[in-house]
Amino acid sequence: MAIDVDELLINAISWAKEAGKVQLTYFRGTNLNIQAKLNESDIVTAADKESERIIISHIHSLYPSHSILSEESGEESNSGEYQWVIDPLDGTTNFSSGLPQFCVSIGLKYNGTTIMGVVFAPYLNELYTSVRGEGAYLNGEKIHVGSETDISRAVVSTGFPVDKSTNADNNLDNLSRVLPQVRGMRRMGSAAIDICSVSAGFLDAYWELNLHEWDVCAGLLIAEEAGAKVDFFREDRNVSVLVSSPAIGKIILPLLSKEPNY
Numbered sequence: 001m002a003i004d005v006d007e008l009l010i011n012a013i014s015w016a017k018e019a020g021k022v023q024l025t026y027f028r029g030t031n032l033n034i035q036a037k038l039n040e041s042d043i044v045t046a047a048d049k050e051s052e053r054i055i056i057s058h059i060h061s062l063y064p065s066h067s068i069l070s071e072e073s074g075e076e077s078n079s080g081e082y083q084w085v086i087d088p089l090d091g092t093t094n095f096s097s098g099l100p101q102f103c104v105s106i107g108l109k110y111n112g113t114t115i116m117g118v119v120f121a122p123y124l125n126e127l128y129t130s131v132r133g134e135g136a137y138l139n140g141e142k143i144h145v146g147s148e149t150d151i152s153r154a155v156v157s158t159g160f161p162v163d164k165s166t167n168a169d170n171n172l173d174n175l176s177r178v179l180p181q182v183r184g185m186r187r188m189g190s191a192a193i194d195i196c197s198v199s200a201g202f203l204d205a206y207w208e209l210n211l212h213e214w215d216v217c218a219g220l221l222i223a224e225e226a227g228a229k230v231d232f233f234r235e236d237r238n239v240s241v242l243v244s245s246p247a248i249g250k251i252i253l254p255l256l257s258k259e260p261n262y
């Protein structure tokens with residue numbers, strides 16, 4: 001690897017913190033400028049766009065040869081080797097409603113493999129980080145998935161696709177099978193925070209269908225490095241993933257539909 005990953009990590013952390021600070025200046029304010037994208041369940045705010053501008057301008061000035069995939073501005077290709085995969089604000093619906101679970105997610109791939117991930121939740125002041133092969137950390141403390149083995153004591157989360165109102169393939173079938181078995185079901189509203197919460201043992205499992213690479217790139221490295229089991233449970237709905245502590249994941253995976261089920 002040509003460049004120092006620890007230096008990349010330090011830079012990504014500082015961009016995530018800078019973007020997070022800007023998000024907090026908008027949070028619970030009146031100048032969000034909420035706009036619908038695909039529909040009213042798929043929105044973007046001025047804070048998403050400003051966060052993205054900040055992160056991308058740092059990449060352009062420090063690493064001009066690197067490629068970028070970022071939610072609001074799409075794909076920019078400069079080199080085949082390094083690609084930054086960015087969700088400048090994950091949890092926009094929470095953010096726009098004044099709920100505190102939202103974050104910045106920055107992953108870095110080298111020749112297609114994620115080598116570094118940063119997820120920063122500014123209101124919660126929680127920074128999740130990982131460099132491939134070096135473990136996963138929450139605010140500098142090493143994290144690991146939980147050790148629960150009994151599904152009746154498991155607390156798990158999920159999410160629902162943005163086309164849920166027009167497409168019956170909307171995760172309700174999976175929910176109806178998992179919900180009766182677990183201690184608690186949560187809908188936290190930020191895929192990156194859900195994945196990091198499994199990584200830290202706060203949740204025993206999380207699944208969602210129809211996610212995108214920017215939602216999961218940083219989080220999945222953190223999860224892998226924290227000992228999580230990662231299963232891509234279907235191939236026809238973008239990124240559809242179950243992230244779990246291994247014992248609970250083994251029980252939940254067979255409960256998830258592997259194809260549209262309606």
Ligand code: IPD
Pocket residue numbers: 043087089090091092093159160161162188189190191192208210211215
């Ligand atoms: C969304 C969040 C949400 C998940 C959606 C994502 P966004 O991302 O991660 O939890 O359920 O599928 O699109 O739009 O807030 O970046």
Ligand code: CA
Pocket residue numbers: 087089090091191214215
């Ligand atoms: Ca997202």
Ligand code: CA
Pocket residue numbers: 048071087088089090091092
């Ligand atoms: Ca987003």
